[in-house]
Amino acid sequence: xxxxxKNNQVDTQTVEMNIAGMTCDDCATNVEKVVxxxxxxxxxxxxxxxxxxxxSFDPTSISSEKIxxxxxxxxxxxxxxxxxxxQSDKSTLESEGDSLAGIQSGQYDLIIIGGGSAAFSASAxxxxxxxxxxxxxxxxxxxxxxxNVGCVPSKFLIRNAEQIHKVQHSPFxxxxxxxxxxxxxxxxxxxxxxxxxxxxxxxxxxxGKLDTVEVLEGWAKFVDTKTIxxxxxxxxxxxxxxxxxxxxxxxxxxxLDKVGYLTNExxxxxxxxxxxxxxxxxxxxxxxxxxAYHRFGSKVTFLHRSERILRAQATDITDExxxxxxxxxxxxxxxxxxxxxxxxxxxxxxxxxxxxxxxTHILVxxxxxxxxxxxxxxxxxxxxNETGHVIVNVRQETNVPHIYAAGDVTNTxxxxxxxxxxxxxxxxxxxxxxxxEVDYTGLPWVVFTxxxxxxxxxxxxxxxxAGIPYETSVMTxxxxxxxxALDTRGFIKLIRNSENDQLxxxxxxxxxxxxxxxxxxxxxxxxxxxxxxxxxxxPYLTLSEGIKxxxxxxxxxxxxxxxxxS
Numbered sequence: 425x426x427x428x429x430k431n432n433q434v435d436t437q438t439v440e441m442n443i444a445g446m447t448c449d450d451c452a453t454n455v456e457k458v459v460x461x462x463x464x465x466x467x468x469x470x471x472x473x474x475x476x477x478x479x480s481f482d483p484t485s486i487s488s489e490k491i492x493x494x495x496x497x498x499x500x501x502x503x504x505x506x507x508x509x510x511q512s513d514k515s516t517l518e519s520e521g522d523s524l525a526g527i528q529s530g531q532y533d534l535i536i537i538g539g540g541s542a543a544f545s546a547s548a549x550x551x552x553x554x555x556x557x558x559x560x561x562x563x564x565x566x567x568x569x570x571x572n573v574g575c576v577p578s579k580f581l582i583r584n585a586e587q588i589h590k591v592q593h594s595p596f597x598x599x600x601x602x603x604x605x606x607x608x609x610x611x612x613x614x615x616x617x618x619x620x621x622x623x624x625x626x627x628x629x630x631x632g633k634l635d636t637v638e639v640l641e642g643w644a645k646f647v648d649t650k651t652i653x654x655x656x657x658x659x660x661x662x663x664x665x666x667x668x669x670x671x672x673x674x675x676x677x678x679x680l681d682k683v684g685y686l687t688n689e690x691x692x693x694x695x696x697x698x699x700x701x702x703x704x705x706x707x708x709x710x711x712x713x714x715x716a717y718h719r720f721g722s723k724v725t726f727l728h729r730s731e732r733i734l735r736a737q738a739t740d741i742t743d744e745x746x747x748x749x750x751x752x753x754x755x756x757x758x759x760x761x762x763x764x765x766x767x768x769x770x771x772x773x774x775x776x777x778x779x780x781x782x783x784t785h786i787l788v789x790x791x792x793x794x795x796x797x798x799x800x801x802x803x804x805x806x807x808x809n810e811t812g813h814v815i816v817n818v819r820q821e822t823n824v825p826h827i828y829a830a831g832d833v834t835n836t837x838x839x840x841x842x843x844x845x846x847x848x849x850x851x852x853x854x855x856x857x858x859x860x861e862v863d864y865t866g867l868p869w870v871v872f873t874x875x876x877x878x879x880x881x882x883x884x885x886x887x888x889x890a891g892i893p894y895e896t897s898v899m900t901x902x903x904x905x906x907x908x909a910l911d912t913r914g915f916i917k918l919i920r921n922s923e924n925d926q927l928x929x930x931x932x933x934x935x936x937x938x939x940x941x942x943x944x945x946x947x948x949x950x951x952x953x954x955x956x957x958x959x960x961x962x963p964y965l966t967l968s969e970g971i972k973x974x975x976x977x978x979x980x981x982x983x984x985x986x987x988x989x990s
Contacts, residue, residue: 436466438480439488439508444533444555444855445501445662446472458498462486472857500662500826502533504554531660532558534851535652537644537799538667540568541840542831544627546665546847551634553855558661559637560644560654563795564689567627568669569832570840576622577692578712580615582872585719589752589874595911608697608720615692646803649824663826663854666806666814667847668795670832675704675790678764683772685786688713698722698785702774704762705790706733708871711745713787715873718754725755725781727762727774734871737931738883740898744914744933748875757781794833809835818861820850828854837867866948870938875914878938880945881929887919895922897954899974901934903982906965911935916970918944918954920978925953930974936967943971954978 446452452472459468459477464485470477479491492503534550536543539561550557564572591604631637642654651660672687674680686694688709700723703714710726711734718724726733732742733749733756749756761777765786774781794813801808807815807823814829816822816836822829830846832838845862852858871877887894900915901907914934921928930944947957958975962968973982 435483436480437483437488437508438467438478439491439506441477441479441488441492441495441503442505443470443475443477443495443501444504444553446470446475446857448472448857451501452477455495455499455501458494459491462491462494465491496531502555502662530658532556532662534558534663534665534854535560535659535661536665536667537652538568538665538669538831538833539564539566539627539639540667540669540831540843541570542667542669542843542847542850543568543665544630544847545844546667546830546851547631547634547637549848549851550855551636553851555636555855557634557637558659559631559639560652560659561639561641562643563671564669565623566631566639567623571619571623571627573689573692575840576619577615578688578709578716579872580618581611581692582712582716582874584611585716586874589719606720609695611720612693612695644799646800649804650826664828665847665850665854666796666801666822666827666829666833667831667843668799668833670792670794670838672788673791673793674788675762677762679767680765680786680788683765683767683786685788687788691717691785691787698783700783701725701785701787702727702772702781702783703787703789704728705788706730706735706756706758707789707791708734708873708877709792710787710789711749711871711873713789714754715749715752718752722785723755723783725783726757727760727776727781728756728758729760729762731758733758734877737877737879738885740915740917741877741931741933745873745875745877748873748913792832792838796833811835816846818863819853819859820846820862821853826854836862837864837869839867839869842867866945868941868945870941872938875933875935876937877931877933878941879929879931880941881927881948882919883929883931884919887921887928892928893922894919894928895978896920897974897977899970899977899982901970904967904970904973906967906969907934909965916940916974918957918971918974918978920954925955927952927954927957930971934967934970940968940971943968 449472452470455470455477456468459465464482465479467480488506495501495503533555534557536546536559539559543559547557547559588604592601594601631639640654644652644654647653647658651658697720701717703710703726706726706728714724733746734742746756757778763775766773770784771782772786796812804824804827809815813835814822814833816829816834820828820830828850830850831843849860849862852860866881868880896917896919898915898917902912917931919929927947932940954975958972962972976982
């Protein structure tokens with residue numbers, strides 16, 4: 425039992441343990457306190473900055489495995505490797521394999537609830553760190569909203585609808601429009617093939633290569649702050665990431681639940697084109713879907729309770745988009761209060777303060793709500809805002825130290841690309857305490873209507889609220905050479921700080937206008953002045969030249985300048 429010297433003194437053994445999960449010097453002190461209470465330990469030093477602990481002990485009284493077990497059971501931290509005197513190669517390999525052992529035992533370094541963009545970004549980051557991860561997914565298939573019922577299917581259908589519209593509407597005198605032949609069922613089946621291919625390539629294949637990540641299908645409920653139950657079995661986590669996303673907010677209208685309705689989760693799977701659609705809501709999801717289906721051939725009627733569509737944007741944007749929608753034949757009714765729905769055979773009737781409206785289908789898209797219900801989240805004590813979103817700071821931390829959150833379930837901008845960034849930042853801060861922050865300055869965004877609505881940074885209302893003196897410049901597409909050769913719908917608007925000439929925002933409504941959002945975003949991030957934008961080279965006969973012309977317009981009338989003036 426242990427090697428002994430002739431004078432009966434026992435050899436001391438020393439091991440070095442890699443310890444994951446420490447986020448500060450106090451964490452290291454906490455580990456030291458736990459280990460100091462173990463009989464037989466003679467030396468005890470833990471370093472947060474190095475992520476290691478060095479322990480000397482009497483092997484006749486205690487073993488390295490018992491020290492590791494004490495750290496696991498009495499702290500929130502995880503021993504991920506052991507080396508040193510008395511540790512065999514086999515022991516070291518077993519210690520390095522703790523992540524896989526954690527998967528087998530139901531104890532994990534990180535439990536992620538959700539299976540979308542934030543969850544996958546977080547799991548990949550955690551896997552790179554050698555952490556054991558359990559990803560629990562329910563509701564939508566793996567991949568979440570974007571690949572299944574959001575970005576991928578909607579943009580595919582929007583592109584189909586644009587092609588139909590271009591065939592039927594030519595802006596050139598010498599090109600005659602034609603009648604497009606549409607096989608809607610074939611369009612939907614091709615959409616399904618694309619979704620399945622991307623889900624496999626970008627999600628299932630990716631997670632399949634992450635050796636320390638296990639995916640579990642089932643609904644997660646908190647049992648306590650460090651334990652969830654899924655399919656009748658409990659799982660413990662050292663850290664948690666909530667990435668459950670959001671879903672359609674269903675309004676409380678009499679009869680709606682009885683007549684049947686569509687959302688973005690169901691309309692894209694119809695293999696028969698709706699003859700007519702009543703659309704509830706006029707945010708970006710409603711607008712994108714409605715225009716696409718109108719171009720497929722559905723008769724579209726908006727019944728919107730607010731005074732404007734896309735009301736988060738300024739009136740010049742919404743007025744322009746409203747005019748374009750109406751020119752295509754869509755019926756937009758605003759300030760409408762829907763009192764009840766009734767079904768009469770294949771037709772649904774909407775009774776409103778503006779009279780009765782009929783359609784074969786109802787599309788409900790008034791906005792989204794965070795997926796925080798049905799998981800006993802109240803047990804954790806996590807703070808939610810008035811809309812039910814999880815409140816996080818720029819490091820994705822909640823008010824509960826070991827629980828983080830990312831993506832649409834939080835009070836942050838709801839985009840797939842911000843969710844991915846947030847998931848990565850959450851894991852880095854949870855396990856490495858890097859202090860990484862998500863900076864939304866100059867965040868670019870696009871609404872995929874036609875014309876597209878896009879922007880980055882502040883608009884006039886946001887600048888005024890922030891107390892920033894501002895000026896705007898508006899360049900209509902009719903003054904931009906590229907647009908004159910093709911399509912002059914819309915305008916480009918720049919917003920600058922009038923005291924220092926710095927660009928602080930931009931808004932665009934234009935065909936393919938979303939391609940300009942990143943230029944504005946980078947200029948804002950780089951703190952460029954409007955004069956620097958005006959002086960920059962922009963290739964002639966590109967839409968990006970409109971940014972240059974809008975910048976020049978702060979000081980000159982471009983209508984009086986030559987094509988290549990600067």
